[in-house]
Amino acid sequence: MTTRRQMLRSAVLGGGASVVAATALGSLGAEAAFGAAPPQVEPGTPDPDFAEGRIRSIKDNVLLVLGSNMVFHNIRVVDGTSLWKLGPVAFDQAKPGDGLYARGVRMPDGVLAAESVWLNIVNIKGHVSNITSEKIHLDHNGKDVLCHVVPGRSVAVLSDAPPSSDLSTLRVGQHVQILGAWRPDTNEVDIATVFSPH
Amino acid sequence: MLGIAALQPYLIAAFFLWAALMKLLSRRMRSQAGRTALANLVGPARAIPAFRVVAGAELVVAFLLLVPPVLPAVLPVGALAAAAMSAGFLAYLTYSYRAEPASSCGCLGAHGKPVDWRSFARAGSLLVLSVSVFWAPLPSWDALALVVVAAEALALLALSPELDRHWLLPARQALVRLRRPLAVPDPGQVPLETSLRLLYLSPAYCTASARLTSDVQDVWEEDGLRFASYQAGEHTAVFAIPLAGEPTGVKVALV
Amino acid sequence: MSNSPPIDLLGPVQGEVSWFCCGTAWGPCSSTGKGACGTCNSGSMQHAWPNTSDACWAITRPDVCGDALSRRTCGFRHRTTSLCGGASVITSIADCGPQTDLFCGERSCCGSTCASNRLIDLTPAAYSKIASLSTGLRPCEISTA
Numbered sequence: 001m002t003t004r005r006q007m008l009r010s011a012v013l014g015g016g017a018s019v020v021a022a023t024a025l026g027s028l029g030a031e032a033a034f035g036a037a038p039p040q041v042e043p044g045t046p047d048p049d050f051a052e053g054r055i056r057s058i059k060d061n062v063l064l065v066l067g068s069n070m071v072f073h074n075i076r077v078v079d080g081t082s083l084w085k086l087g088p089v090a091f092d093q094a095k096p097g098d099g100l101y102a103r104g105v106r107m108p109d110g111v112l113a114a115e116s117v118w119l120n121i122v123n124i125k126g127h128v129s130n131i132t133s134e135k136i137h138l139d140h141n142g143k144d145v146l147c148h149v150v151p152g153r154s155v156a157v158l159s160d161a162p163p164s165s166d167l168s169t170l171r172v173g174q175h176v177q178i179l180g181a182w183r184p185d186t187n188e189v190d191i192a193t194v195f196s197p198h
Numbered sequence: 199m200l201g202i203a204a205l206q207p208y209l210i211a212a213f214f215l216w217a218a219l220m221k222l223l224s225r226r227m228r229s230q231a232g233r234t235a236l237a238n239l240v241g242p243a244r245a246i247p248a249f250r251v252v253a254g255a256e257l258v259v260a261f262l263l264l265v266p267p268v269l270p271a272v273l274p275v276g277a278l279a280a281a282a283m284s285a286g287f288l289a290y291l292t293y294s295y296r297a298e299p300a301s302s303c304g305c306l307g308a309h310g311k312p313v314d315w316r317s318f319a320r321a322g323s324l325l326v327l328s329v330s331v332f333w334a335p336l337p338s339w340d341a342l343a344l345v346v347v348a349a350e351a352l353a354l355l356a357l358s359p360e361l362d363r364h365w366l367l368p369a370r371q372a373l374v375r376l377r378r379p380l381a382v383p384d385p386g387q388v389p390l391e392t393s394l395r396l397l398y399l400s401p402a403y404c405t406a407s408a409r410l411t412s413d414v415q416d417v418w419e420e421d422g423l424r425f426a427s428y429q430a431g432e433h434t435a436v437f438a439i440p441l442a443g444e445p446t447g448v449k450v451a452l453v
Numbered sequence: 454m455s456n457s458p459p460i461d462l463l464g465p466v467q468g469e470v471s472w473f474c475c476g477t478a479w480g481p482c483s484s485t486g487k488g489a490c491g492t493c494n495s496g497s498m499q500h501a502w503p504n505t506s507d508a509c510w511a512i513t514r515p516d517v518c519g520d521a522l523s524r525r526t527c528g529f530r531h532r533t534t535s536l537c538g539g540a541s542v543i544t545s546i547a548d549c550g551p552q553t554d555l556f557c558g559e560r561s562c563c564g565s566t567c568a569s570n571r572l573i574d575l576t577p578a579a580y581s582k583i584a585s586l587s588t589g590l591r592p593c594e595i596s597t598a
């Protein structure tokens with residue numbers, strides 16, 4: 001891992017640029033990439049390259065996931081797969097019981113080769129019904145969701161202003177969107193970002 | 199005690215009047231009628247007519263409770279009607295809670311909140327007060343009775359989610375302004391999300407984002423920079439994001 | 454309904470896109486249900502639109518933000534294109550939303566390209582086609598498909 005980081009660091013500091021030139025893509029030029037883009041999935045139908053559900057078990061690098069439509073998915077995680085659980089995490093952070101969304105490429109054997117996996121990610125909108133010590137009580141569709149501020153991680157984004165760690169500008173009664181990580185089998189969420197219109 | 203009982207009809211009548219007027223006159227309530235448990239019971243198209251029928255019944259009950267000083271014989275009828283109405287509300291709340299847990303009841307205003315213990319406590323209290331009216335003498339205005347009935351009215355108002363925005367929310371806002379529960383000392387580190395939002399504003403990200411095929415794979419900090427790597431097809435895209443700086447300072451390389 | 458002509462009548466419009474979960478899924482989504490059209494699922498290529506019916510319009514009121522939108526009903530197809538990279542996805546209406554009037558004036562930017570007001574909400578399957586779910590909110594262009 002350290003060697004890889006050193007290699008990437010050298011690449012971007014030594015040969016990096018402020019924009020990606022078309023020539024830097026080599027054979028992956030825009031024309032070739034867009035020409036090779038897969039056809040659109042029929043609107044309204046499930047996307048075979050996407051999986052949703054809860055992790056039932058983990059074996060080697062494969063997640064067995066039970067979807068809300070009672071269909072099982074085998075999701076293979078490889079070196080290039082990104083995992084998110086309130087931020088980028090390593091594979092060992094995936095646990096049975098975690099909720100999951102995954103996007104990748106469905107293989108002929110039915111396994112989903114994952115490019116991105118998001119664990120317990122939620123994006124809920126609602127009214128702030130109360131604010132107590134490092135917690136925002138969110139009224140989401142009539143249900144009370146307890147949202148925890150995570151020091152050093154949670155930020156508030158007020159429209160297009162830069163994110164701020166100071167969430168004290170949020171008001172009881174206002175409407176917000178909270179992107180965060182659900183704590184499995186609870187009505188509680190750890191906050192990554194609070195989006196507020198003002 | 200009898201003085202307190204004598205004033206209950208007025209308290210109950212006030213609540214029924216309030217409920218009826220909200221159903222008949224509130225435009226917001228009419229616009230939200232389709233999202234209540236009653237709409238799920240009778241169908242969205244019949245929700246507003248159904249609310250009007252209920253409002254009519256509430257007006258009749260309120261009238262029967264206010265008339266006894268002039269027509270004392272009507273008091274037991276009013277008590278029975280109020281008790282029956284309150285029992286009906288409890289049954290409706292039970293249906294709403296069990297069958298349509300996400301819907302509001304549309305009882306005394308448009309607030310969109312589903313039925314909870316406060317709704318049951320309010321309807322149960324109205325039922326108990328209605329039953330007590332059977333033994334109520336004609337009203338006499340003694341001070342203790344007035345104080346007790348005023349306290350009952352405040353309790354019923356506190357159990358009404360429709361009024362939260364008038365007192366509970368302002369109270370919580372004041373408490374938050376006083377205590378500042380989310381004010382945190384400077385964490386001394388730049389949250390990752392701050393760097394990522396800076397990244398999204400950068401020309402480097404704009405030109406590379408079409409190539410990215412994953413979310414953030416790895417993040418680390420070194421020498422005032424935060425590095426973030428993404429998968430880009432068979433390649434890796436790595437960004438160098440200044441921890442304090444402008445979007446134009448972000449660099450990218452495809453490896 | 455608003456008296457202003459819909460801004461999407463004659464061409465694409467720009468606004469913000471977010472994502473939401475639906476169907477009997479895990480987490481806070483478990484009680485959301487299958488949306489106003491009765492067919493919504495997080496894994497399907499679907500979206501929520503602010504003007505699917507009079508009742509929907511009464512909740513979302515995009516005209517309050519100056520963005521009256523055309524009436525489109527369940528199953529209607531839109532194309533959502535990310536203003537960040539140009540990826541696009543075609544989805545069909547399965548629910549009413551977002552609540553545009555509660556976020557009036559909010560702006561999202563990618564580079565120097567910005568857009569205001571929430572005009573569409575995608576399912577996780579659809580949103581992840583054009584942006585990472587962890588971004589939560591992005592500027593986009595919406596057109597009919």
